[in-house]
Amino acid sequence: PNVCNGATVVFTIITTDLYTGQTVSDQLTVIYQGNNTCPVDLFENGSPIASGLYQASNSVVSSSGSVTGGNVIFDAGNCVQLNSGFEVTGGDFEAKIGGCNP
Numbered sequence: 001p002n003v004c005n006g007a008t009v010v011f012t013i014i015t016t017d018l019y020t021g022q023t024v025s026d027q028l029t030v031i032y033q034g035n036n037t038c039p040v041d042l043f044e045n046g047s048p049i050a051s052g053l054y055q056a057s058n059s060v061v062s063s064s065g066s067v068t069g070g071n072v073i074f075d076a077g078n079c080v081q082l083n084s085g086f087e088v089t090g091g092d093f094e095a096k097i098g099g100c101n102p
Helices: none
Strands: 008-016 023-032 039-044 052-054 060-063 071-076 081-082 090-095
Touching: 008 039, 039 052, 052 060, 071 081, 081 090
Parallel strands: 039 060, 052 071, 060 081, 071 090
Antiparallel strands: 008 023, 023 039
């Protein structure tokens, strides 16, 4: 999407499990700084959290998300915050400090 500096965008992601046919929805909240695709802060609380790279220039935060399979990487410039309710029950999870540049 086209966003302006400081904009907050909430994405709703809907997927269907190919094996069970179950539909799963997830919300991803992103706060943008500058005019590119590197958010300042990223909040991911999906259950399950889809396999992929979740990257922000300042912080990546999860309070109630769960990693149940695949490969999930949280990469932030200053802080990866995993609050009570976050869990890893399968797959690979990595948290690292590096982030992207806004």
